[in-house]
Amino acid sequence: MINSLDVLKLAKQISRDSLSDALSHELLTHGNTLYGKHTDFPNYIERITPRGKKSLGFWRNGEFEEVICLL
Structure with missing residues (x-):
């Protein structure tokens, strides 16, 4: 306590x-999956999965839509 x-x-x-x-x-x-800003691509949201995959995208209809895979 x-x-x-x-x-x-x-x-x-x-x-x-x-x-x-x-x-x-x-x-x-x-x-946990992490979301945040990428300094080189400020117009996109960066997503990092527990397996280490990094991608850029945006939210559409409550879901992350991947545009570019970084890893």
């Missing part, structure tokens, strides 16, 4: 893990 939570410490850890890609790696390892 958690008696107290140091929110600032947690925020710093999340920020550090995000910058080092540790958080992304852990999320992918646990079977």
Whole structure:
């Protein structure tokens, strides 16, 4: 049981893990698909699957539509 939570410490850890890609790696390892912006292609959404496939696309009718496969 958690008696107290140091929110600032947690925020710093999340920020550090995000910058080092540790958080992304852990999320992918646990079977999560990640979505975000790609710096070279800002008009598309980047999707990374747990198997490591990277693709660019956009949302259409509530689903991700792949346009370009990067890996």
